[in-house]
Amino acid sequence: MQAQTGKTTCPYCGVGCGVKVPLSPDRTSVIGPVCGDENHPANFGKLCVKGSHLSETLSSDGRLLQPVVDGIETHWDDAISTVAERIKTIIDEHGPDAFAFYLSGQILTEDYYVANKLAKGFIGTANIDTNSRLCMASAVAGYKRAFGSDTVPCNYEDLEKCDLLIMVGSNAAWTHPILYQRIVEAKKNRPNMKVVVIDPRRTATCDIADLHLAIAPGSDAAIFNYLLTESVRQNCLDQNFIANNTDGFEAALFQAQATLASKKEVASFCDINESILQQLADWWCSKEKAVSFFSQGVNQSATGVDKANAIINCHLATGRIGKEGMGPFSITGQPNAMGGREVGGLANQLAAHMDFTTEGAIDLVQRFWQAPNMATKDGLKAVDLFQAIEQGTVKAVWIMSTNPMVSLPDTAQVQRALEKCELVVVSDCNTITDTTVFADVLIPATSWSEKDGTVTNSERRISRQRGLLPPPGEAHHDWQAICEVAKAMGFTTGFDYKQVFEIFAEHADLSGFENEGKRDFDISFYSQINQQGYEDLLPVQWPVTNTNPFGTARMFSNGRFYTENQRAQFIAIEPRFPAIKANKDYPFILNTGRIRDQWHTMTRTGKAAKLLGHIDQPYVEMSPLDAIELAVQEKQLIKLDSVLGSAYLRVKISNAQKKGQIFAPIHWTKQFASDAVVSNLIPQAVDPLSGQPESKYTCVQLIPQTNLLYGFAVVANDIATDALDYWCNITISEGKYYEFAMSDSQLTTTQNDGGIINLVNKALTSNGVNIELGECIEYRNPINQTIRISYLMEHKLQAVFYFSPNPTLPDTQWLITMLEAGKVITEIDRIALLAGQPSNSVDKGKIICSCFNIGEKQVNEAIVNGAKSVIELGKVLKCGTNCGSCISELNGLIIPTSKVLSADYLDASL
Numbered sequence: 001m002q003a004q005t006g007k008t009t010c011p012y013c014g015v016g017c018g019v020k021v022p023l024s025p026d027r028t029s030v031i032g033p034v035c036g037d038e039n040h041p042a043n044f045g046k047l048c049v050k051g052s053h054l055s056e057t058l059s060s061d062g063r064l065l066q067p068v069v070d071g072i073e074t075h076w077d078d079a080i081s082t083v084a085e086r087i088k089t090i091i092d093e094h095g096p097d098a099f100a101f102y103l104s105g106q107i108l109t110e111d112y113y114v115a116n117k118l119a120k121g122f123i124g125t126a127n128i129d130t131n132s133r134l135c136m137a138s139a140v141a142g143y144k145r146a147f148g149s150d151t152v153p154c155n156y157e158d159l160e161k162c163d164l165l166i167m168v169g170s171n172a173a174w175t176h177p178i179l180y181q182r183i184v185e186a187k188k189n190r191p192n193m194k195v196v197v198i199d200p201r202r203t204a205t206c207d208i209a210d211l212h213l214a215i216a217p218g219s220d221a222a223i224f225n226y227l228l229t230e231s232v233r234q235n236c237l238d239q240n241f242i243a244n245n246t247d248g249f250e251a252a253l254f255q256a257q258a259t260l261a262s263k264k265e266v267a268s269f270c271d272i273n274e275s276i277l278q279q280l281a282d283w284w285c286s287k288e289k290a291v292s293f294f295s296q297g298v299n300q301s302a303t304g305v306d307k308a309n310a311i312i313n314c315h316l317a318t319g320r321i322g323k324e325g326m327g328p329f330s331i332t333g334q335p336n337a338m339g340g341r342e343v344g345g346l347a348n349q350l351a352a353h354m355d356f357t358t359e360g361a362i363d364l365v366q367r368f369w370q371a372p373n374m375a376t377k378d379g380l381k382a383v384d385l386f387q388a389i390e391q392g393t394v395k396a397v398w399i400m401s402t403n404p405m406v407s408l409p410d411t412a413q414v415q416r417a418l419e420k421c422e423l424v425v426v427s428d429c430n431t432i433t434d435t436t437v438f439a440d441v442l443i444p445a446t447s448w449s450e451k452d453g454t455v456t457n458s459e460r461r462i463s464r465q466r467g468l469l470p471p472p473g474e475a476h477h478d479w480q481a482i483c484e485v486a487k488a489m490g491f492t493t494g495f496d497y498k499q500v501f502e503i504f505a506e507h508a509d510l511s512g513f514e515n516e517g518k519r520d521f522d523i524s525f526y527s528q529i530n531q532q533g534y535e536d537l538l539p540v541q542w543p544v545t546n547t548n549p550f551g552t553a554r555m556f557s558n559g560r561f562y563t564e565n566q567r568a569q570f571i572a573i574e575p576r577f578p579a580i581k582a583n584k585d586y587p588f589i590l591n592t593g594r595i596r597d598q599w600h601t602m603t604r605t606g607k608a609a610k611l612l613g614h615i616d617q618p619y620v621e622m623s624p625l626d627a628i629e630l631a632v633q634e635k636q637l638i639k640l641d642s643v644l645g646s647a648y649l650r651v652k653i654s655n656a657q658k659k660g661q662i663f664a665p666i667h668w669t670k671q672f673a674s675d676a677v678v679s680n681l682i683p684q685a686v687d688p689l690s691g692q693p694e695s696k697y698t699c700v701q702l703i704p705q706t707n708l709l710y711g712f713a714v715v716a717n718d719i720a721t722d723a724l725d726y727w728c729n730i731t732i733s734e735g736k737y738y739e740f741a742m743s744d745s746q747l748t749t750t751q752n753d754g755g756i757i758n759l760v761n762k763a764l765t766s767n768g769v770n771i772e773l774g775e776c777i778e779y780r781n782p783i784n785q786t787i788r789i790s791y792l793m794e795h796k797l798q799a800v801f802y803f804s805p806n807p808t809l810p811d812t813q814w815l816i817t818m819l820e821a822g823k824v825i826t827e828i829d830r831i832a833l834l835a836g837q838p839s840n841s842v843d844k845g846k847i848i849c850s851c852f853n854i855g856e857k858q859v860n861e862a863i864v865n866g867a868k869s870v871i872e873l874g875k876v877l878k879c880g881t882n883c884g885s886c887i888s889e890l891n892g893l894i895i896p897t898s899k900v901l902s903a904d905y906l907d908a909s910l
Helices: 076-094 109-123 137-147 156-161 177-189 204-208 220-233 239-245 249-259 263-270 274-286 304-317 337-342 361-369 382-391 411-420 478-488 500-512 531-535 624-630 753-765 813-821 827-835 856-864 870-877 887-894
Strands: 004-009 018-023 099-103 128-130 164-168 194-198 211-213 290-294 327-330 396-400 423-428 441-444 453-456 461-465 588-593 619-622 637-641 646-653 661-665 698-704 708-715 726-731 736-743 775-781 786-793 796-804 847-849
Touching (some): 076 099, 076 396, 076 441, 109 128, 109 361, 109 500, 128 382, 156 177, 164 274, 177 204, 194 204, 194 274, 204 887, 211 274, 220 249, 220 263, 220 304, 263 274, 290 304, 337 453, 382 411, 453 500, 500 531, 619 624, 624 698, 847 856
Parallel strands (some): 099 128, 164 194, 194 211, 290 327, 396 423, 588 661
Antiparallel strands (some): 004 018, 453 461, 588 698, 619 661, 637 698, 708 736, 708 796, 726 736, 786 796
């Protein structure tokens, strides 16, 4: 038998890249690294660093293999009957709205479909929401206000064919790197193309920007109101389009002119230079093909819907929609955020892009489903849902493939809700997450490479995510679990699917049911699809109908929309700042976001050692000016306090931050760090229209932690961490790696044998290590007060501990390599352990390129030796030649000072 290759899609961001997976001949295991599918139109063979290391995340460590009921492992049938009986009892006693689903943009469309059908059609509640509420709900509401439908009009080609690309609240270089690399290539091929980045901080995306508007956080809408008024002043309106295809232009223009009437006022409101603002306006009015590409910096706001509509207004006013290289393009964060929206996976949706307020929709869906208990009104959105759980009105919640104890704002409130809830069911592939510890019932779910169904990416492209490996243990697909519970609750019809393609066919059939062009979402071409057709399904952009069987590249090219009168609606927008203001008690504005190599709450990426090589610990990034005022140094531990909670993070000092503004990534959980859950700090402020939380903005105080002893541990097994004030668990291929900090008052003195030795012994023996059988190598430096302790067993390294009053710790890669290799320790190695320096290993420095494990010191050496460009570095080291995610940092090492135009770097030619 020969090895085989399976084709599926990447489970990370909304780009929706196709991947090829090398499989063993019996198709039971992945036998090598995945690579991009060169035939998939989203990525054409490219993969980012996360996608490239997917095979390394398929570890069985921590995998949930059996159902668990009330803390006791049980069998699948017993767990299903228990869940069904408990949900049915709660509904019988308290009504259907006492139950809720909380789902995820990482489950597949077919999973979403049956969950929505069960809740809204058979149980009779619309309490079914999703973590997509946290990232895309404001864009959805903005599109629906303007177009009458949740329709993304653009495609990825538009990013390459536009003459002006405005990237708003998007660090695509790190969050959507394959799209970013397509943009980089397009700009290289078309030098006259202009790229503008609107973002309070300087990010890696600014590396290709011709203009960077480092606006005041939350002021985005004012920029686009100004572009609207400038479109009038510079006479670039599409008067025919406005007259024939839209309503509300005069009111929107009046509001834009009335609130911030002059360029000076707008620039002051946004805290940017007037010349920068005017340059953007001049490009907007002079370059016909323009795309506004917006993401979480717009959406995760209490005024996110207004910001989206301010952007859309500009495109409607200039007729830049439905055409090549033009349009307002919302980029989704998760692989199937759009697929969930298609089937009604949000609490204020019904199904097939219909709402409860859509005329005749409730009756239509009820007839199609033959539903006995049809919900008739909106359910509870995510934040409201967890508040209702705490209040006791929702008594049962089924959480599927998401980790709300980390991702939802105000974690303390979420914890109170889950502790109080009568029934918490969690479907997951991991035994322990911050959320699963609150579960009454754990349902083992399939993971990527096992899941089988479809996803829809940010350009409306439906792709197959194929099940390539058999599910382990008693893990089942989410749709199977939902259907089995439904049947056990007595809903014997409507959920008797034998294969997943049957669900897709029904979903397609519903999309065309009594549609006749009235609804944007229509894939009725697939309503009769069979198993083979489903297996062979090629990526395609909806709508897909019998008259348009190859899909639709762009929407609204005919100028017709899905409002009642088929005309797009302008929305009058008044720019508003966040309600919370910085003050003397909480003087710093905190912005949150994602980093390059991690994904959401790290349940997948946290298992891949190479993905922690670039950034291995949670941090808070701040301006050098703030660092001076706070008297903190790089990597020092600092406490972030808000009115709600706290987090302990390491300091990162960067010119990318403006004074008074800080940034922290969202990924770390209690499994990976002692106290670094950033959502602890975020209040539950939401957009009143979309219900999306303002997750990217709050105000905090910073409290430097002093008199600490810092250190690391490279060990063969887990260690006790109870004596540590801070710790971070960093994945390595074999063994464990920790960095930590603790008050030196916990030890008698840093030179006291009892303090340090007892702590090390306790840490090791907590996992059953018999230190009496080993040999200790110890070195203390009285000058810099560092301590190194190594344990050997049978002449092999078992543990290395290092302690120092300095937060900047020495390189550990050589120690990790020695531990992982199980190397027999020689006399030279003993000297190296005593000296704390490798005898013959290369110190790579901080990892820059995760694809090829290339460090900063290697890059700097290559530059000194004559490499003057990223291309030349790639020839020497291979860095930057795979996914391209490290190119921005490589450029920063080659050319430390960027030439991008911004409020801080104003080109004299302006």
